[in-house]
Amino acid sequence: MFGMSVQKDCKLPPLPVSERQGLPVNCPGGSEKPVRKSRQQSDEIGSLFTLKTAHGAGATGFLSTWPAHVSSQIVHQGHRQPPGSENRIRGCGEELSGLVSKPRFLEQLESYLRRELQALDSSQLDAPERRLQAYQEVFQYFIEDLKTYKPLLSAIKNEYEIALAHLREQIRTLEPLKGMLVVVSEQCDQRVLALREEERAEVKALKQEKSHLLMIIDNMNESKNALQAQVSRLQEDLAAQYLLYREESDARKLLVNDISNMRYLQEEHKSPEQEVEEQEDAVRVRLALKVAREDLTRLQVELNRMQAEYGDVVPRRDWESLDRKHRDTLGKMEMLQKDFSQMKQEYDTLLEVHRQLAEQREGLQAELERFRGSSTPRPRWEKCADVVSGGSERWAQLTEGQSSDQLVDILLEELRGGPAKEKDFFDGLGTGEDVPVYLRYEGQIRNLKLKKSEIVNTIKEVWKDKVLEDEQKEERQNLAEFLHSFLEKRHVDGATEWAYSLVEGCRRHQDDDFISLFFSILLGKVDESVYHGQIHLLSHLLKELIHSDAAESSTLTMQEFSDALRRAFPLKMEAQIEELIQAAQAQLGSTFTYQALFTEDAEGKPGPFLKLVKKQANAEKHKYLTELRAQLGSKEQVEVADLKTAFQSIDPSLDSQILDRYLSVAFQTRSDRLEQAAPVDTDSALQRLLAAHVKRAGPLPPQD
Numbered sequence: 033m034f035g036m037s038v039q040k041d042c043k044l045p046p047l048p049v050s051e052r053q054g055l056p057v058n059c060p061g062g063s064e065k066p067v068r069k070s071r072q073q074s075d076e077i078g079s080l081f082t083l084k085t086a087h088g089a090g091a092t093g094f095l096s097t098w099p100a101h102v103s104s105q106i107v108h109q110g111h112r113q114p115p116g117s118e119n120r121i122r123g124c125g126e127e128l129s130g131l132v133s134k135p136r137f138l139e140q141l142e143s144y145l146r147r148e149l150q151a152l153d154s155s156q157l158d159a160p161e162r163r164l165q166a167y168q169e170v171f172q173y174f175i176e177d178l179k180t181y182k183p184l185l186s187a188i189k190n191e192y193e194i195a196l197a198h199l200r201e202q203i204r205t206l207e208p209l210k211g212m213l214v215v216v217s218e219q220c221d222q223r224v225l226a227l228r229e230e231e232r233a234e235v236k237a238l239k240q241e242k243s244h245l246l247m248i249i250d251n252m253n254e255s256k257n258a259l260q261a262q263v264s265r266l267q268e269d270l271a272a273q274y275l276l277y278r279e280e281s282d283a284r285k286l287l288v289n290d291i292s293n294m295r296y297l298q299e300e301h302k303s304p305e306q307e308v309e310e311q312e313d314a315v316r317v318r319l320a321l322k323v324a325r326e327d328l329t330r331l332q333v334e335l336n337r338m339q340a341e342y343g344d345v346v347p348r349r350d351w352e353s354l355d356r357k358h359r360d361t362l363g364k365m366e367m368l369q370k371d372f373s374q375m376k377q378e379y380d381t382l383l384e385v386h387r388q389l390a391e392q393r394e395g396l397q398a399e400l401e402r403f404r405g406s407s408t409p410r411p412r413w414e415k416c417a418d419v420v421s422g423g424s425e426r427w428a429q430l431t432e433g434q435s436s437d438q439l440v441d442i443l444l445e446e447l448r449g450g451p452a453k454e455k456d457f458f459d460g461l462g463t464g465e466d467v468p469v470y471l472r473y474e475g476q477i478r479n480l481k482l483k484k485s486e487i488v489n490t491i492k493e494v495w496k497d498k499v500l501e502d503e504q505k506e507e508r509q510n511l512a513e514f515l516h517s518f519l520e521k522r523h524v525d526g527a528t529e530w531a532y533s534l535v536e537g538c539r540r541h542q543d544d545d546f547i548s549l550f551f552s553i554l555l556g557k558v559d560e561s562v563y564h565g566q567i568h569l570l571s572h573l574l575k576e577l578i579h580s581d582a583a584e585s586s587t588l589t590m591q592e593f594s595d596a597l598r599r600a601f602p603l604k605m606e607a608q609i610e611e612l613i614q615a616a617q618a619q620l621g622s623t624f625t626y627q628a629l630f631t632e633d634a635e636g637k638p639g640p641f642l643k644l645v646k647k648q649a650n651a652e653k654h655k656y657l658t659e660l661r662a663q664l665g666s667k668e669q670v671e672v673a674d675l676k677t678a679f680q681s682i683d684p685s686l687d688s689q690i691l692d693r694y695l696s697v698a699f700q701t702r703s704d705r706l707e708q709a710a711p712v713d714t715d716s717a718l719q720r721l722l723a724a725h726v727k728r729a730g731p732l733p734p735q736d
Contacts, residue, residue: 137177145170164196274332285321381578388586389627413439432483455479458532470516470531480533484544487537490530491550494518495563511553511560544637545646558723559697565725569649570630570642576600577626588624603728608648615644649727656682656728657718669711672699685730697724 148166152159168189175185292314417427460473482490498514519527538551549566552558580588580596588596593616597609619639620628629641663678664670672695679691692703698717699709 141170141173144173288317378575381584384584385578385586385627388584392586392625392627411436416443455536458536460528468512470512470519470527471535473528473532477532478529479536480529482533482537484537484541484547487534487541487547488544490534491547495550508560512556515554545643546637559725561725562723565727566646566649569645573597573600573645574626574630581626586625586627588626590624593624593626603652603731604648612641612644612648615641652728653722653726656726657721660721661714661718664714667714670714670717671711672706672709675717682732683728683730687729690729694721694724694726697721697726 145166148169149163152162152166171185171189175182175189178185414424414427417424456479458477458479460475460477461467461471462474463472494515497518498509498511501514502508515531516527519530523530535551535554538547538554542548542551549558549563553560553563576596576599577588577593580592580599590613594609594613597612598604601609616624616629619641629639632638659682660678663681664674667674675695675698676691679686679694692706695706696703698720699706699712700720701709
C-alpha cells in the first residue's frame with residue numbers, strides 16, 4: 033500500500049523560498065517570527081534536498097508530497113502546546129488536507145498509535161516509558177516499510193536508544209546519591225539542632241550564673257555600704273568623744289588653776305622664795321600640758337594611719353597556715369610529677385618494646401618464609417583421608433589450619449578409634465533459674481563445631497572486654513552474666529548457638545590450661561582472681577625484665593636475666609630460679625631475647641618457660657595452704673579469729689587488707705561482716721582458698 037502511494041507521488045514539490053532562505057513556514061493565523069539561518073545551514077538544506085531527490089530516483093518511487101511538517105493530533109496528544117499553536121497546526125492541517133490526502137500507511141500508523149496511547153494509564157509511574165515504547169514500535173514499522181531508508185533510520189534509532197540507555201544508567205547511578213544526600217542533609221539538620229540545643233542550655237546556664245554573680249555583687253555592695261556607714265558613724269563617735277575629752281581636760285585644767293589661785297590667795301603670807309617656786313611650777317605645768325597635747329595629737333594621727341594601712345592585713349597565724357598548706361601542695365605536686373615522668377618513661381619503653389617486637393616478628397616471619405622455601409616439603413596429608421571415617425570431607429574439616437604436629441595427633445587419635453562424634457544439634461536446657469543465663473533456651477540449637485583456635489580467640493576477646501568494662505564500672509561483674517551480654521552484642525540472633533558451642537568446645541579441650549581455667553571460672557569452680565593473678569604475675573615479670581634491659585636491645589645476659597628473676601620472685605628458692613633459667617635457655621638458646629618468652633602459638637599455648645612459672649606458682653600456693661592447714665591443727669571447724677591468727681603465724685608480712693580478702697573468700701561473706709560470720713568446716717574453707725588467688729606475701733618466719 034505504501035509502495036503504491038509512493039509511486040503515485042512521483043515528484044517532490046519545489047522547495048519554498050522561505051525554506052531556501054532558512055525561514056520557518058508559517059500557517060495562516062500563526063504568530064511565529066521568521067528566524068534567519070546562516071549560509072552554511074542553507075547549503076546543508078539544499079544538499080539534503082538534492083540527496084533526497086537523487087535517492088528517490090533510484091528507489092521504487094519518490095516520497096509522498098503530503099506535507100510532513102503538518103503535525104497530526106495524535107502526535108501532540110500527550111504534550112502541552114503553546115497557546116494558539118493547536119489552532120495554528122489544525123488550520124495548517126485542514127488547509128493542506130483539503131489539497132492533498134494522507135497516505136493510507138500513515139493513517140494506519142496514526143490509528144495504531146492513537147489506540148496505544150488511549151490504552152495507557154497516565155497515572156502510572158511508568159507511563160512515559162510505555163508511551164515511548166508505543167512510539168518506538170511505530171517508528172520500527174516505519175523503518176521496516178521504508179527499505180531504502182532503513183539503514184539510516186536504524187542507525188538513528190540505535191543512537192537514540194544508546195543515548196537513552198546511557199541517561200537511564202546515569203539516573204540509576206544518581207538515585208542512591210539522591211537518597212544519601214537526603215539522609216546526610218537530615219543528619220546535618222539534626223546535628224545543627226543538637227548543637228543549638230546544647231548552646232541554648234549553655235547560654236541558659238551562663239545567664240543563671242550571671243544572675244547569681246550579680247546578686248552576689250549586689251549583696252557585697254550592700255555589705256560594703258553598710259560597713260562604710262558604720263565606719264563613718266564610728267569616726268563621728270570618736271570625734272565626739274575626743275571633743276568631750278578635750279573639754280573635760282580643759283575644765284580640769286581650769287579647775288586646777290582655780291585651786292592654785294585660791295591656794296595662792298590663802299598663802300600670801302608665804303615668803304617670796306616660795307612664791308618664786310610656785311610660779312616656776314605653774315610654768316612647768318603649762319609646758320607639760322602643751323607637750324602632752326602635742327603627743328596626743330601625734331599619737332592620734334599615727335593611730336589613724338595604722339588603721340588605714342593595716343586594716344586589710346592577714347593575721348600572721350593565718351598566713352603561716354596558708355604557707356604550710358602551700359608547701360604541702362607543692363610537695364604533692366612534685367611527687368605526682370615524678371610519678372607521671374616515671375609512668376611516661378615506662379610507657380615510652382613499652383612502645384619501644386612493642387616496636388622491637390613488631391620488627392622481630394617481621395624478621396621471624398621472613399625467616400619462616402625462607403625456611404618454608406628451603407625446608408623439606410610437607411607430607412601429603414590428604415592421603416590419610418582413606419583411613420579416617422567420614423572420608424576426605426571430614427578429614428578436611430579436622431585438618432584445616434593445623435600444624436604437622438597437630439595433624440599427627442589427630443591421625444593417631446583417629447587410628448585409636450577417634451573421639452566421640454560431635455552432635456549436630458544440642459537440646460536446650462530450658463529457661464529455669466537453675467540454668468545459667470547464657471544457656472537459657474528451649475528447643476534445638478545448632479552445633480557450630482568450633483575449632484580450638486576459634487575457642488581461644490573468643491575467650492581472649494571475652495577477657496579483654498571484661499577487664500575494660502570492669503575498670504570503667506569500678507566493680508567486677510560475674511563472668512556468666514558478662515558472657516551472655518558479650519555474645520548477644522557480638523552475634524545477636526546466634527548468641528545461643530555460640531554459647532552452647534563454646535561450652536561444648538571448652539568441655540572437649542579441658543587438657544588446655546587456658547581453656548580449662550576459663551571453663552572452671554565460668555562454672556564457678558574457680559574464682560576469677562586466679563586469672564587476674566596469673567596476668568599480674570607475668571606482667572610483673574616482664575616489667576622487671578624491661579627494667580633490666582638498660583640498653584633497650586631486647587636481649588639480656590645470663591647474669592642480668594637471673595638478677596631480674598630474683599627481683600621479680602624474691603621468695604623463690606635458688607633451685608627454682610635455676611630451674612627457670614634452664615627452661616629459658618632451652619627455649620631461647622644462648623641469647624636471652626626475653627620478649628620471645630612471652631609469645632604464644634596459633635592455639636594460644638605459652639612456651640615452656642611460662643608454663644614452668646605458672647606451675648611453680650601453683651605449687652607454692654599448695655604449699656602455703658598446707659602450712660595453713662598444719663597451723664590450724666586438727667580443728668574440724670574454724671572461726672574467723674582462728675583463721676586470721678593462723679595466717680598471721682605463717683605469714684607475718686601479710687597486709688591487713690589482703691588478709692580480710694582471704695577471710696572473705698574462706699567464709700563467703702563481705703569484709704565488713706566478718707565479725708558476724710559463723711564457723712565453717714576447715715576443709716571447705718581451705719578448698720575455697722585453693723580455688724582463689726592466694727599467695728605468700730613475705731618470707732617464711734624464723735624457726736625456733
